[in-house]
Amino acid sequence: MKQLVSILDGNTFVVSDRRGDIEPALDFPTGLFSFDTRFLSTWRLLLDGERLHALSIDDTESFRTRYFLVPGEPSHYLDAKVSVIRSRAIGGSLEEELTVLNHSGQEMAFTVRMEMAADFADLFEIKDTQRKNGHNTAAPGEDTLRLNYRRDAFHRETVINSSAPAQVDRKGMTFPVQIGPHGEWTTRLTVTTMIYGARGEDIRTLLPYSGNRTVAAIEVEHADFVARAPKLGCDYQPLAGAYQRSLSDLAALRYESIALGVRLMAAGLPWFMTLFGRDSIITSLQVLPFLPELIPPTLTMLAGLQGHRLDDFRDEDPGKILHELRYGETAGFEEQPHSPYYGAADSTPLFVVLLDEYERWTGDVEMVKKLEFPVRAALAWIDTYGDLLGTGYLWYQTRNPKSGLENQCWKDSWDAISYSDGRLPSFPRATCELQGYAYDAKLRGARMARLFWNDPQYAEQLEREAAELKERFNRDFWLPDKEYYALALDSDGTPVDALSSNIGHLLWSGIVDESRAKRIAQHLLGPRLFSGWGVRTLADDQGRYNPIGYHVGTVWPFDNSIIAWGLWKYGFREEAGQICEAVLGASRYFEGRLPEVFAGYERDLTEYPVQYPTACSPQAWSAGAPLLLLRVILGLEPQGEHLIIDPYVPSGMGRVELLDIPGRWGRVDALGRSREDQANRQE
Secondary structure (H helix, E strand, O other): OOOEEEEEEOOEEEEEEOOOOEOOOOOOOOEEEEOOEEEEOEEEEEEOOEOEEEEEEEEEEOOEEEEEEEEOOOOOOOOOOEEEEEEEEEEOEEEEEEEEEEOOOOOEEEEEEEEEEOOOOEHHHHHHOOOOOOEEEEEEEOOEEEEEEEEOOEEEEEEEEEOOOOEEEOOEEEEEEEEOOOOEEEEEEEEEEEEEOOOOOEHHHHOOOOOOOOHHHHHHHHHHHHHHOOEEEEOOHHHHHHHHHHHHHHHHOEEEOOOOOOEEEOOEOOOEOOOEHHHHHHHHHHHOOOOHHHHHHHHHHHHHOOOOOOEOOOOEOOOOOOOEOOOOHHHHOOOOOOOOEOOOOOHHHHHHHHHHHHHHHHOOHHHHHHOHHHHHHHHHHHHOOOOOOOOOOOOEOOOOOOOOOOOOOOOOOOOOOOOOOOOOOOOOEEEHHHHHHHHHHHHHHHHHHHHOOOOHHHHHHHHHHHHHHHHHHHHHOEEOOOOEEOOEEOOOOOEEOOOEOHHHHHHHHOOOOHHHHHHHHHHHOOOOOEOOOOEEOEOOOOOOOOOOOOOOOOEOHHHHHHHHHHHHHOOOHHHHHHHHHHHHHHHHHHOOOOOOOEOOOOHHHHOOOOEOOOOOOOEHHHHOHHHHHHHHHHOEEEEOOEEEEOOOEOOOOOEEEEEEEEEOOEEEEEEEEEHHHHHHHHO
């Protein structure tokens, strides 16, 4: 049973315990958050001075939740004379309707207390337990409590109002209430978050989706979002459930940029409710066949914030695509380099990949022409600033030793890149999938140059460079004695020989020699890497393997969706299907919502996927994983003005039908059946 409950609507989200309470926590953030600031750090309900306990929670919708509570410990001896319902919804502001019900035949008196506080902590301060430098105040008023924080021009405010009369003090509101027999008492608490700009205006009022919206308006918007996606009909409930949950979560994860006022896809709740280069690009690739209109704002925003100078603090280079953009206090005062931060070596080639894939699906030539200069700059970065050692490979090493990321690939935790015996390699590092992304980016850049930029000479140059990179890579990264590609090269060019899931990304990029592809597929589906619920990030016989280690043995749904796509590209349809079945099967145990990551234990050992304690949920590229897996199952691939449909439905899934797939061809339908379903129909 999950211990935390969240609701979100774009820029604003709430994380609470199962009673609906919010308390400061060091291990996992609870609170009301918006634009990287915590606007409520305490929101604790007391009835006659006692905490309440949850009977049930209705959290089926992403933007509202109801908590059914009673005093005392729930048990079969409980004969509660009173219960409490907390109905919470979020839409720019937080609204909570608090109802106390008297179940007895006599009038009863209660003291209802809501303890309130706002520490205005930046998310980085919560993660790193830093102390604040500004001034925090509380101002009680008539049925209103105003909580303020100022640090120079940085000004944030939380305003809390009650619809019922309240005794307001600096730490909350108290309600002395009397309720008649079988009666009830209700108040509506409204929490408004204020983000003040340099001229003293509330920035949120300037953004159409970040101000206060009604629940009804959010419902309509989410329903419209889901309705625009293709309609799925299938016999396999885990796929049907995951698809619908993914669409719902993707609708909720859209947030609004303060800088440009466009809606983008946030990476995940609670730590990553902002734009991430890598995450946003991969999520865009996953959702492209279903909701292509989500892609242009992301491409435009990333191009607009493309690096243009050398900045060691931010790991910025000309042509480099950002890693992370933050709006909080620590970024504003340059205590963190995230305004934006460029410490990722993969977002730049992936930017090129996304633009080309987007045009192949949509035929949006104007976007390709509009972004010609940013794409050329990105491709130039790969061969200049990205090639730190001048060896023709893409390397990374932070220039900010205090707050820069050590590992600047998707496995960006400190111990994610290691030799098979567990030793950590020196910097700079060149991980294998980075070279695959660079190879793919060059080929896609060549296609765009030839077809849309009228530059065949540049196209030939890129194709020649891609061919040379593929030959060089297959020479230097291949480990003949182990028959797989090294995870990375260290600073001396020595292969980092750990067996990892990264080799699946190589299949997706196309850099793997055909003669070696079968052996890679065998490794990916072999017992060392494949848990039965998906491919582990690190094989179970490696020195740093840990089934609950963040990047050293866990299973990531997004990672597996890319691997399945790569297997499909090389013709390993059955193996791709195994991964699709495993990951979609796991989604049943998470109520259809695939988390960021789950444990890498063997399927036979646990018979269900074990939760990772601090996984983001929902997370964008995990929400996008079922969509990409569905693309793989149906074999969807654009070719000119047509959509190729070549299904391979894994055993046990029966019929899979996707209607109204959008693209340059208009809208088409796809149908696939598993082999046993086809056989049954023929009998």
